[in-house]
Amino acid sequence: MNKVKFELKDVSLERPDCNSTGKRPTAIILNRINTVFLQGQITAVMGPSGAGKSSLLRLLNRLEDPGTGSITLDGANLKDLNIFTLRRRVGMVWQLPTLFPGTVAANISYGPRLRGIPPVAAATMARKLIQTVGLTAELLDRPAASLSIGQQQRVSLARTLANEPEVLLLDEPTSALDPTAAANILHLMADLRSRLGLTIIFVTHLPEQARQVADRVLLLSHGEIIESGPALQFFTAPRDPRSRLFLNGQLEG
Amino acid sequence: MLQYIDIGPGDIALALVLVGITLAISLWQHLDLHGDLLVGSVRAFIQLMAVGYLLQLIFNLNRWYLVVLALVIMLLVAAGNAYRRQQERWPQLFFVMLLAIGCGGLLTLTIVIAVVLKVKPWYQPQYIIPLAGMIVGNAMVGAALAVNRLTGEIKAHRDAIEVALALGATARQAIIPYLRASLRAAMLPTVSTMMTVGIVQLPGMMTGQIIAGASPAAAVKYQIVVTYMIAAATALTTITATLTAYRYYFTPNHQLKPPLKNTAA
Numbered sequence: 001m002n003k004v005k006f007e008l009k010d011v012s013l014e015r016p017d018c019n020s021t022g023k024r025p026t027a028i029i030l031n032r033i034n035t036v037f038l039q040g041q042i043t044a045v046m047g048p049s050g051a052g053k054s055s056l057l058r059l060l061n062r063l064e065d066p067g068t069g070s071i072t073l074d075g076a077n078l079k080d081l082n083i084f085t086l087r088r089r090v091g092m093v094w095q096l097p098t099l100f101p102g103t104v105a106a107n108i109s110y111g112p113r114l115r116g117i118p119p120v121a122a123a124t125m126a127r128k129l130i131q132t133v134g135l136t137a138e139l140l141d142r143p144a145a146s147l148s149i150g151q152q153q154r155v156s157l158a159r160t161l162a163n164e165p166e167v168l169l170l171d172e173p174t175s176a177l178d179p180t181a182a183a184n185i186l187h188l189m190a191d192l193r194s195r196l197g198l199t200i201i202f203v204t205h206l207p208e209q210a211r212q213v214a215d216r217v218l219l220l221s222h223g224e225i226i227e228s229g230p231a232l233q234f235f236t237a238p239r240d241p242r243s244r245l246f247l248n249g250q251l252e253g
Numbered sequence: 254m255l256q257y258i259d260i261g262p263g264d265i266a267l268a269l270v271l272v273g274i275t276l277a278i279s280l281w282q283h284l285d286l287h288g289d290l291l292v293g294s295v296r297a298f299i300q301l302m303a304v305g306y307l308l309q310l311i312f313n314l315n316r317w318y319l320v321v322l323a324l325v326i327m328l329l330v331a332a333g334n335a336y337r338r339q340q341e342r343w344p345q346l347f348f349v350m351l352l353a354i355g356c357g358g359l360l361t362l363t364i365v366i367a368v369v370l371k372v373k374p375w376y377q378p379q380y381i382i383p384l385a386g387m388i389v390g391n392a393m394v395g396a397a398l399a400v401n402r403l404t405g406e407i408k409a410h411r412d413a414i415e416v417a418l419a420l421g422a423t424a425r426q427a428i429i430p431y432l433r434a435s436l437r438a439a440m441l442p443t444v445s446t447m448m449t450v451g452i453v454q455l456p457g458m459m460t461g462q463i464i465a466g467a468s469p470a471a472a473v474k475y476q477i478v479v480t481y482m483i484a485a486a487t488a489l490t491t492i493t494a495t496l497t498a499y500r501y502y503f504t505p506n507h508q509l510k511p512p513l514k515n516t517a518a
Contacts, residue, residue: 083507163421
């Protein structure tokens with residue numbers, strides 16, 4: 001049995017409700033979430049839009065804090081960890097690459113430079129990482145904006161890996177990409193897990209992706225966990241009727 | 254010293270002929286300018302007359318506390334004005350403006366009065382009031398521009414800011430590219446004025462001194478000091494304003510706060 005990486009206890013999140021007509025000023029985004037994420041596993045977080053998938057990820061690197069409940073990483077409460085150390089240990093990649101202005105190399109070495117790693121050492125890291133994500137070193141000196149979106153997404157992955165994270169959070173990392181680029185990112189995820197032992201939590205709206213790479217599936221709807229369990233079981237014998245609806249594309253947000 | 258021509262009430266009335274010409278053209282060509290122009294002319298007259306008498310009073314009484322009172326009022330009005338010009342307002346922003354214009358303005362004013370001009374006593378209204386007016390006016394415009402730009406940048410670049418935070422940047426490190434852009438934008442009018450001063454236009458203060466009888470050579474020296482003074486005051490104010498204002502958008506844990514709801518102008 002793998003070691004517990006993240007443990008969430010009674011985690012709830014509310015946000016000011018922009019659409020509210022004044023009756024209730026906040027919207028419940030996540031409601032009493034209890035779950036664990038195991039080390040070295042790939043978990044696919046799925047659910048209709050507005051289910052709270054992205055918000056769940058944002059709590060794990062403390063881009064936001066839950067209103068109630070506690071989250072631990074390797075047994076330590078997130079709030080007791082240094083915020084910068086936490087965010088380096090728990091890297092995040094978004095749907096859009098959002099590279100910074102400048103070269104590919106400058107993007108990849110952003111994190112190392114913040115940590116005070118000298119330029120030469122950071123450049124060496126960038127050279128190694130661009131190959132890790134399946135691109136060639138010739139791209140390093142190119143302006144980041146000149147790359148294709150698929151290449152940019154790999155660079156954004158390399159930029160996150162430059163912090164040497166233990167956990168990767170990916171928020172719909174392939175939904176802006178064409179099918180080939182998307183398949184490459186999925187292969188890369190599986191590869192990173194087996195080579196570096198990374199714990200990977202990724203949000204996807206495509207059950208097919210979860211079937212391909214995930215060990216475990218977490219299905220959310222309206223801020224609550226509907227079903228959580230081994231991917232094989234989820235796809236062959238889902239326990240909750242709403243999971244079956246979701247797999248048939250019929251679960252509404 | 255050259256002759257100084259005093260302007261009498263009749264002369265002002267004659268100057269109104271200038272406005273009259275434009276009013277007539279506006280009416281004749283149906284340009285709808287006359288309403289604004291008329292209100293503007295009347296307001297300018299009343300405001301300038303009022304401030305003229307008020308300044309005359311302060312000059313005649315020549316008391317330090319009256320000068321300080323005038324400075325305080327200038328600062329409050331400038332901070333209020335810079336605050337009202339913001340597309341995105343939050344309660345503490347008025348005090349951010351007051352702090353920024355106060356720090357940048359008073360520091361510059363102190364150096365010019367005490368070190369450069371060595372005015373004695375320091376509160377001589379003839380020097381401190383016009384200099385403070387120029388400083389505070391420019392600082393106000395700079396602070397308003399800088400903070401407006403900063404809030405716009407934050408709104409437009411939330412994604413990139415959160416990417417930087419997620420990579421282990423502090424709020425300050427994540428915001429610094431946008432802080433720089435805001436400062437550049439706010440300093441642009443001042444810097445371009447410095448680049449063209451004397452070539453494209455003659456500054457109002459220098460023109461005024463020359464008309465009042467000062468030699469161009471003397472007026473130019475004042476203008477140089479004033480140009481540096483305005484640049485310094487604007488820079489210090491915009492730096493203070495942006496470095497204080499950005500903090501409002503982050504939590505102490507280096508998290509970008511959700512977007513504000515009341516973004517109405």
